[in-house]
Amino acid sequence: MNHHLSPFLPFTKPTIDEATIEAVGDVLRSGWITNGPKCLEFEQLLSDYFGGRTVRCFANGSATMEIALRIANIRPGDEVITTPMSWVSTSNVILAVGARPIFVDIDPQTRNINLELIEAAITPKTKAIMPVYLSGLPVDIVRLYQIADQYNLRVIEDAAQALGSTWLGEAIGSANNLPSDLVSFSFQANKNLTTIEGGCLVMNNDTEAILAQKLRIQGVTRTGLDGMDVDVLGGKHNLTDVNAVIGIHQLKQLPDLMKQRQTLAQHYFACFKNTRLVEQGLELPLEDFTNSNWHMFQVVLPIEKLYQLGINRATVMQKLKDMNIGTGVHYPLISNFQLYRELGYNSDKTPVAKRVGSAILTLPLFPLMTTSDVERVVHALQLALQEI
Numbered sequence: 001m002n003h004h005l006s007p008f009l010p011f012t013k014p015t016i017d018e019a020t021i022e023a024v025g026d027v028l029r030s031g032w033i034t035n036g037p038k039c040l041e042f043e044q045l046l047s048d049y050f051g052g053r054t055v056r057c058f059a060n061g062s063a064t065m066e067i068a069l070r071i072a073n074i075r076p077g078d079e080v081i082t083t084p085m086s087w088v089s090t091s092n093v094i095l096a097v098g099a100r101p102i103f104v105d106i107d108p109q110t111r112n113i114n115l116e117l118i119e120a121a122i123t124p125k126t127k128a129i130m131p132v133y134l135s136g137l138p139v140d141i142v143r144l145y146q147i148a149d150q151y152n153l154r155v156i157e158d159a160a161q162a163l164g165s166t167w168l169g170e171a172i173g174s175a176n177n178l179p180s181d182l183v184s185f186s187f188q189a190n191k192n193l194t195t196i197e198g199g200c201l202v203m204n205n206d207t208e209a210i211l212a213q214k215l216r217i218q219g220v221t222r223t224g225l226d227g228m229d230v231d232v233l234g235g236k237h238n239l240t241d242v243n244a245v246i247g248i249h250q251l252k253q254l255p256d257l258m259k260q261r262q263t264l265a266q267h268y269f270a271c272f273k274n275t276r277l278v279e280q281g282l283e284l285p286l287e288d289f290t291n292s293n294w295h296m297f298q299v300v301l302p303i304e305k306l307y308q309l310g311i312n313r314a315t316v317m318q319k320l321k322d323m324n325i326g327t328g329v330h331y332p333l334i335s336n337f338q339l340y341r342e343l344g345y346n347s348d349k350t351p352v353a354k355r356v357g358s359a360i361l362t363l364p365l366f367p368l369m370t371t372s373d374v375e376r377v378v379h380a381l382q383l384a385l386q387e388i
Contacts, residue, residue, distance in 0.1 A: 009373055010326040012190040012296075012366045015257060020249040027245050035217075038241035042248050046200055049251065051174035054203045056212045057244065061160045061186025061199030063237035065130075066093040067215045068182040068201055071208050072154040074099050074127055081121050082130040082158075083113040084334045084345075085353045090132055090158050091334050095343075102126070103335055105350040109286050111298070111360070112139045114352075118147055128154040133162035133172070134330075136192070136295035137288055141167040145179035160186035163193050164258050164293040173202045182208075187243075192257060192295055193250040195243040260367040261294040267371045268297050268363070271378040280388050281305055282381075296330060296362050299381075303359035305388050313359060319384035325377055326364060333357030 027038060039057055046055040058064045074080060076098030082090055084103040091101040104121050107114040113131050129148055131139045138159075148155045157172070159165070163185050165172045173183040180202070187198035203209050211232070214221060219234035250257075269287055272278060281302025286292075301313060317327050333353055335345040347354040363377050 006324050008324045009364050011328045011362050011364045014194050015367050020246055023245045027241050033242055034240045035238040036241045038244040039239050042244040045251055050202050051176045054209045055200050057200045057239040058237045060197050062089040064184040064199040064201040066096055067212055068156045068184055069097045071211055072128055078127040079125040080128045080130050083132050084350050086132040087331055088334050103350055106353045108352050115143050122151050130156045130158055132158040136162045136165045136293035138165050138167050138172055138291055141178050155181040157183040159183050161295040166291050192293055193254055195247040198239050198243045257367045264369055264374055265294040267374045275382055297365040298360055298362050300356055301359045309387050316384050320380055323380040325380050328362035330362050
């Protein structure tokens, strides 16, 4: 099999159809291109999707998190419990409001924050828990909120990757039968639903929504034709109508896109079962086809074995790239970054996350892929790891 004849397979690629491109053209021709009617329409559709909850859209999924922290009144000196296994914005926004992230280790199967370790990390300064749903796999929502209620903590769910994921049959972000507080989603380019850049925050009531709107555009409240006031310090985080109309079309396609992701993920498991890679130490993701939206398909390399052979993750990634297969790392451990080390963080305190962060690898998974693409990836990984 000559891999060089196969086109390059990136680890992800958005699905944008012609109808969406046409709709963007319509918005551009309309003359109303920033925050306007399409944004309101998108917010209403999202609110319907989340069972009627209050939703506001923002320029990105980092703004949604920072604004959630401000709505939850997280201040300098407060502590927020989170995971070191995430995109660095999760903890950066905690620092941005003057609070301190407290990193709790992860569960090796789910790779999410280990709920059983949270209580030991709670201090009188703890004000919130911020779990992250890596690859779209949620934590046990019921258990999470039991802990939060017991210690009177706010919950800010970093559901950036979890649109369409469920717990006990209910969509993450809706609160019909599940407890739910502030829930943040990202619509960045590689997410299951994209607006190119963007995000939304699901909130509890109109009071929170009004504050979110103020924080979204410079703290401004308008009244009448010429009335304007500013009573809080806001930023510039509004979503444009150009982005919103892409989201409206993506939301229509979401069920089909999710089915395709699930089919591809199931094929990955079937293909891996025909190899010896798991016996050789490769760790597959949790095989959850009930709750996860399969945002990513991530494996953990047998890193100790590879080190003994003088191979590291980058070597494996390069071998796959040479076979025209793109991979990603989601994520390097936050506590290993210079900024965090200088703040006194130490990855040794979260040993499971330290190991996973050094060895995790994101394989290609996106709806435009075929099952033969999956077979190609697994075969290439076998070749890249044949020395073990």
